Amino acid sequence: MATIKVHGNALSTAAQRVMACLHEKGLPFELVLVDMRAGEHKREPFLSLNPFGQVPAFEDGDLKLFESRAVTQYIAHAYADKGNQLICLDPKKMATVSVWMEVESHHFDSAAAMLTWELAIKPLIGMATEATVVEENKVKLAKVLDVYEARLAQSKYIGGDNFTLADLHHLPSVQYLMTTQVKELFDTRPRVSAWCSEILARPAWLKVCALRGNQ
Amino acid sequence: MVEIRGELREKGKSKLQTSLMAATGVKVYGPPLSTAVSRVLGCLLEKDVQFQLIPINLAKGEHKKPDFLKLQPFGQVPAFEDEGLSLFESRAICRYICEKYANGGNKGLYGTDFLSKASIEQWLEAEGQNFNPPSSALVFQLAFAPRMKLKQDEGVIKQNEEKLAKVLDVYEKRLGESRYLAGDEFSLVDLSHLPNAHYLVSATNRGEMFTARTNVGRWWGEISSRDSWKKVVEMQKSPPGA
Numbered sequence: 038m039a040t041i042k043v044h045g046n047a048l049s050t051a052a053q054r055v056m057a058c059l060h061e062k063g064l065p066f067e068l069v070l071v072d073m074r075a076g077e078h079k080r081e082p083f084l085s086l087n088p089f090g091q092v093p094a095f096e097d098g099d100l101k102l103f104e105s106r107a108v109t110q111y112i113a114h115a116y117a118d119k120g121n122q123l124i125c126l127d128p129k130k131m132a133t134v135s136v137w138m139e140v141e142s143h144h145f146d147s148a149a150a151m152l153t154w155e156l157a158i159k160p161l162i163g164m165a166t167e168a169t170v171v172e173e174n175k176v177k178l179a180k181v182l183d184v185y186e187a188r189l190a191q192s193k194y195i196g197g198d199n200f201t202l203a204d205l206h207h208l209p210s211v212q213y214l215m216t217t218q219v220k221e222l223f224d225t226r227p228r229v230s231a232w233c234s235e236i237l238a239r240p241a242w243l244k245v246c247a248l249r250g251n252q
Numbered sequence: 253m254v255e256i257r258g259e260l261r262e263k264g265k266s267k268l269q270t271s272l273m274a275a276t277g278v279k280v281y282g283p284p285l286s287t288a289v290s291r292v293l294g295c296l297l298e299k300d301v302q303f304q305l306i307p308i309n310l311a312k313g314e315h316k317k318p319d320f321l322k323l324q325p326f327g328q329v330p331a332f333e334d335e336g337l338s339l340f341e342s343r344a345i346c347r348y349i350c351e352k353y354a355n356g357g358n359k360g361l362y363g364t365d366f367l368s369k370a371s372i373e374q375w376l377e378a379e380g381q382n383f384n385p386p387s388s389a390l391v392f393q394l395a396f397a398p399r400m401k402l403k404q405d406e407g408v409i410k411q412n413e414e415k416l417a418k419v420l421d422v423y424e425k426r427l428g429e430s431r432y433l434a435g436d437e438f439s440l441v442d443l444s445h446l447p448n449a450h451y452l453v454s455a456t457n458r459g460e461m462f463t464a465r466t467n468v469g470r471w472w473g474e475i476s477s478r479d480s481w482k483k484v485v486e487m488q489k490s491p492p493g494a
Binding site: 088089102103104107108110113115124128129132133135138143148160184187188 | 343
């Protein structure tokens with residue numbers, strides 16, 4: 038019986054973010070499936086785990102948490118000595134990682150999540166894509182990726198010289214977007230493209246993809 | 253060197269450029285009226301950290317100029333410097349301040365132990381992901397757009413009111429179980445809500461969204477009357493360029 042449980046499913050970007058982190062740290066866990074089509078996430082008992090009715094919810098023994106980026110930070114700190122290092126112990130370096138985690142959360146994710154929803158998820162569940170929403174968010178994402186292109190000229194990974202949570206948090210959306218027309222925004226920016234190729238190839242991420250039934 | 257508005261500066265250098273050349277100490281760049289800037293100011297005041305506030309004139313596009321973009325590549329306020337470290341994104345800046353100045357001011361602002369910190373991170377993410385988007389949209393539409401003589405979008409207002417109402421319903425339940433959002437002590441989570449909530453309550457007619465909910469209203473009353481926040485509100489009222 039695993040101490041660590043992730044309540045969600047293999048398609049949810051936020052659940053994937055948490056699972057990628059667990060794999061990076063080599064921690065065993067149980068994925069407890071939440072039937073979103075049946076609205077399980079909007080009812081009890083799920084609401085007791087996440088009052089916002091969103092996946093994932095997370096348990097580690099008695100500790101219960103929600104918000105994927107809070108969960109990954111908890112895991113990275115609580116299990117700092119296990120598996121791959123995902124944070125920086127130097128406070129100044131960690132502050133910079135924190136900056137780029139916020140950038141992913143507020144600048145990258147708002148456009149990327151909309152595009153993932155419109156171009157990758159909606160087709161899977163038989164809903165129609167809205168072209169104006171796609172165009173609007175491509176413009177936004179392009180501006181963010183311009184900042185990333187400049188950043189990656191000064192820094193090997195987005196948060197600093199090592200792979201950290203700041204890079205990891207991008208994986209789910211980037212993976213989905215690479216299967217859509219948005220791939221071109223990444224391909225036309227050489228440093229962004231190289232960075233994506235590298236982080237998408239990480240063994241921990243490949244394990245998350247395998248769960249999805251992806252190559 | 254010439255004297256410009258009571259300050260010695262190299263001729264031809266802006267206030268921003270002069271500041272960049274100056275020595276150490278905590279510096280915050282941006283106008284106090286900005287919600288994100290005020291989040292950082294609130295944190296510095298809670299932690300009793302001395303700082304210098306360098307005004308950035310948004311109306312004149314100072315935040316889009318090359319010197320500023322070196323500090324904040326998205327051209328947004330605030331930017332922040334401390335001992336040669338340059339940061340942006342208000343919540344990242346707040347986390348840094350809490351870690352660096354852990355022993356100053358309100359020691360429990362970022363949690364006192366592992367569990368309280370995990371709860372704070374959870375609710376800080378909830379604020380950033382769930383509360384911030386609809387409340388920011390409403391602050392812009394209802395408080396700033398009229399002042400800037402921009403047209404309001406009724407559709408956007410309605411959509412974001414509905415979203416915010418759902419978030420506040422979750423808060424209402426939570427605050428019936430817990431004095432503050434992350435636990436029984438005031439934390440960075442509550443502080444993070446102050447900027448947007450303040451505008452909604454004091455500068456729009458949607459304040460009822462907070463005050464008409466029993467627990468949210470109680471919570472709002474407590475957090476908004478903290479000395480640190482009152483000082484931020486005073487700074488927001490100061491004349492521009494101060």
